[in-house]
Amino acid sequence: MANKRKLGRRTDHRQALIRNQVTSLFDNGRIQTTFTRAKETQKVAEKMITLGKANTLHTRRQAAAYIYKPSTLKKLFEEIAPEYETRNGGYTRVLKLGPRRGDGSEMAIIELV
Structure with missing residues (x-):
């Protein structure tokens, strides 16, 4: 993957951050x-x-190697993925919210479509 964003963090911290966010996205x-x-x-x-x-x-083992919580993994395979069976990509959307009040960072909401 070329042009990977580093997010100002070490590799292990960045990977953990993304894993946590993916898990939270599937939970919520x-x-x-x-x-x-x-x-x-x-x-x-x-x-x-x-x-x-x-x-x-x-594929279940590949996902289990990435997603932390077994309950989230079960939800992904039994509830979330079957909803998108006929859809070819575009399962999530990112909506911009505007700058954060404290430091001006551009905020967004990511949600399942």
């Missing part, structure tokens, strides 16, 4: 974060939903 359906974090989370979330659509043992 939508999360509010900065725009750049939302775009990175969107990439990974779309890939996880695509794995969920295949629903084989191999």
